[in-house]
Amino acid sequence: MPRRFRKTPTPGKQQNDNEQRLLNMAKTIVAALVGAAVMGIGASAAQADTLSDVKAKGFVQCGVNGSNLAGFGAQDSAGNWAGLDIDLCKAVAAAIFGDATKVKYTPLSAKDRFPALQSGEIDMLARNTTWSTSRDSQLGFDFRAVTYYDGQGFMVKKELGVKSALELNGASVCVQSGTTTELNLADYFRSHNMEFKPVVFEAQDEADAAYNAGRCDAYTTDASGLYSIRLKMTNPDDHMVLPEIISKEPLGAAVRQNDSKWLDVVSWSHYALVAAEEFGITQANVEEMKKSDNPDIKRFLGEEADSTIGADLGLPSDWAVQIIKAVGNYGESFERNVGQGSPLKIDRGLNALWNKGGLQYAPPIR
Amino acid sequence: MAVADARTGSGDPPKVSLLYNPALRSYVYQAATLILIVWVIWYAWSNAAQNLARANMTTGFGFLNSRAGFDIAQSLIAYSADSTYFRALQVSLVNTLVVAACGIVTATIVGLLIGIGRLSPNWLVSRLCTVYVEIFRNIPPLLVIFFWYLGVLALLPSIRSIFQHVKDNPNAVFFISNRGIYMPAPIFGEGFGYVIAAFGVGVVAAIAYTAWANARQRATGQRPPVLNVNLALVLLLPLVVFALLGRPLSFDYPIPGSFNMRGGMVVAPEFLALYLALSLYTAAFIAEIVRAGIRGVPQGQSEASYALGLRAGLATRLVVLPQALRIIIPPLTSQYLNLIKNSSLAVAVGYADLVAVGGTILNQSGHSVEIIAIWMMVYVTISLVTSLFMNWFNAKMALVER
Structure with a gap:
């Protein structure tokens, strides 16, 4: 290489440093100018310790269903949020702060939910969201705890006389856009060589209204959602949910990827609910159970002398007690929101505990 | 500088x-x-x-080549769930352009009529037009869309009652239901191209004949019959060719299927709601622009044309409107651009326009930045092309100083 192209030694380096400093200064100024959108992403992505942030600001920002999905995320007439997803938000807040009211809810549409989590607008997404590979990898999220094992189904008007989803050839089907539901629908009809006419809405409320008005023959979404939407129809008894479940929809909480401390807090909050049910600890008897002789229970409730489970999670030692006091155990939460204690009256089914034939299973807490 | x-x-x-x-x-x-x-x-x-x-999110536009996996109800170009995201975007772009083009044409015609009607000496006509303008321009377009979709189209007869209707009237071919408007779809047989060619020849001949008639009127002061001859050229000529070729056109009639009507053509209520709302909403603004344009032409111009013996209709068409157009076109361009952008409200009623389908892709693929960039680029391009055309039209219509 010719000599003249060689880098000059020290003085040049000095100059480079100066340039670098100028460059940095200019960058800062321009950054201040550019502002808003891009910076929003920048600010949130720079930090990957949501737990500390949440502790610092004093509340959990929870993304929930914005279209009043009864049983999962809905507001009552007084504006209080209730539902299975809401209970997880409350459980996380109770675990961190010992106070289930330290949650702020962000109602989201199916379309807005992922950008909201990616941009850092919310800390966790508990919005009946299906855990799938692409969401776990491509979207940059982490899922672990499954709060509700669901599957996609169809609802039809009884007067159609349809008894099975396989009789829906040629039907118009109302569906919400940007959901796994929309993809499963296309796959199901193709694999059975059937045709259908999709009628796609962005907001669930509009899909409900269109189905109610007779725009579609069938409505498809997660079976749990169907039961909830059925109650909104003018005459719920005119509608029936078909027996076919055409997909696996494990609904769970999502957090941003590469933040395992926060993922731990969110998923173990759910596992605490499940473990509590398994141990037979309820909202009512939790204080009593603290005195239990069972070492598993004592450890779980933070009563074991030198247990560091809570501290290791970055939580107070009585985190599990606070969760159970706030929302009860998983079974209680289930029955209150979607089960026999609710208008939905959904059976436990797949969501029974593992030792009762279901899939809800908490890893050992030790 | x-x-x-x-x-x-x-x-x-x-x-x-x-x-x-x-x-x-x-x-x-x-x-x-x-x-x-x-x-x-x-x-x-x-x-x-x-x-x-x-944030561990993949970037770049490569995802546009992956399989879409979802279906689109309204697609004018070939599309299935196996097509790519890019194809889905094309389908949605066509849908946006279709509803915008239809809306612009209708809004212009309705706006022109209402605008002229507001100036009518007939009390009833002018008041009705005023009521129209004041109602439509004061309601947000989204509400107008919902009004048509849930307030009008959803209340049309259900598909079940249409099935019953078909049983009672086996010869019916045209149905209006809350699933859309069903009509026979034309199937063009062999040789139909000649009919279209004949129509083209007729149009060209009509233009040439009109030019000749104008020249003759200027030369002799007598106007040859233009309307009848032109109608004969444009309509009769293709009809004669059509008959000579043995009527190479058949229809695919809609018949009751298991859940919907099968066959035929259908105009979906989602399209209708958006199209009607955009047209009627924008027409209210165009009516005001037209009225302003006409009022901008001095009264003396109409008086002078009456003095020359022109009837009211001819005076408006030949003297007032050409001058009014110069005032009308620039603000009209803004209304056209508004209509195009308002078409993105399609998402509310599930019409598969660019924003609706883009939103689905955004959600399925997670590439929000890229999709939003595409949205912005496409709308900017459509709007710029529209305003380029309107500027050209404006320059053509502008006062030519001699």
Whole structure:
């Protein structure tokens, strides 16, 4: 290489440093100018310790269903949020702060939910969201705890006389856009060589209204959602949910990827609910159970002398007690929101505990 | 500007220090502005890319080639769930253009009629037009869309009652239901191209004949019959060819299927709601623009045309409107652009326009930044092309000074 192209030694380096400093200064100024959108992403992505942030600001920002999905995320007439997803938000807040009211809810549409989590607008997404590979990898999220094992189904008007989803050839089907539901629908009809006419809405409320008005023959979404939407129809008894479940929809909480401390807090909050049910600890008897002789229970409730489970999670030692006091155990939460204690009256089914034939299973807490 | 300044002083170099040299200063300012703009764009881009990478989100437009996996109800070009995201975007772009084009045509016609109607000496007509304008321009377009979709179209007969209707009237071919308007679809047989060619020939001949008639009127003062001859050329000629070829056209009639009507053509209520709402909403604004344009033409012009013996209709068409157009076209362009952009409200009623389908892709693929960039680019392009065309039209209509 010719000599003249060689880098000059020290003085040049000095100059480079100066340039670098100028460059940095200019960058800062321009950054201040550019502002808003891009910076929003920048600010949130720079930090990957949501737990500390949440502790610092004093509340959990929870993304929930914005279209009043009864049983999962809905507001009552007084504006209080209730539902299975809401209970997880409350459980996380109770675990961190010992106070289930330290949650702020962000109602989201199916379309807005992922950008909201990616941009850092919310800390966790508990919005009946299906855990799938692409969401776990491509979207940059982490899922672990499954709060509700669901599957996609169809609802039809009884007067159609349809008894099975396989009789829906040629039907118009109302569906919400940007959901796994929309993809499963296309796959199901193709694999059975059937045709259908999709009628796609962005907001669930509009899909409900269109189905109610007779725009579609069938409505498809997660079976749990169907039961909830059925109650909104003018005459719920005119509608029936078909027996076919055409997909696996494990609904769970999502957090941003590469933040395992926060993922731990969110998923173990759910596992605490499940473990509590398994141990037979309820909202009512939790204080009593603290005195239990069972070492598993004592450890779980933070009563074991030198247990560091809570501290290791970055939580107070009585985190599990606070969760159970706030929302009860998983079974209680289930029955209150979607089960026999609710208008939905959904059976436990797949969501029974593992030792009762279901899939809800908490890893050992030790 | 800077360059001009430099030129005027070129013969006589300025006796000022470089610091105060206007030419140099303006160059420096422009260069600094340019650098700043490029810097801002580069910084925004690289910052976004970096942060997306840090958030473990994949970036780039490569995802457009992956399989879409979802179906689109309204597609005018071939599409299935196996097509790519890119194809889905094309389908949705066509849908946006269709509803915008239909809306612009209808809004212009309705707006013109209402605008002229508001100036009518007939009390009832002018008041009705006023009521129309005041109602439609004061309601947000989204509500107008919902009004048509849930308030009108959803209340049309259900598909079950249409099935019953078909049983009672086996010869019916045209149905209006809450699933859309069903009508026979034409199937063009062999040789139908000649009919279209004959129509083209007829149109060209009609234009030529009109030019000849105009020339003759100027030369002799007598106007040959134009309307009847032109109608014969445009309609009769293709009809004769059609008959001679043995009527190469059949229809695919809609018949009751298991859940919906099968066959035929259907205009979906989603399209109708959006189309009607956009047309009627924008027509209210266009009516006001038309009225302003007409009022902008001095009263003396109409009086002069009456004095020349023109009837009211002819006076409006030949004297007032051509002058009014000069006032109308620039604000009309804004209304067209508004209509195009308002078509993105389609998402509310599930019409598969660019925003609706883009939103689905955004959600399925997670590439929000890319999709939003595509949205912005497409709308900017459509709007710029529209306004380029309207500027050309405006220049053509502008007062030619002789």
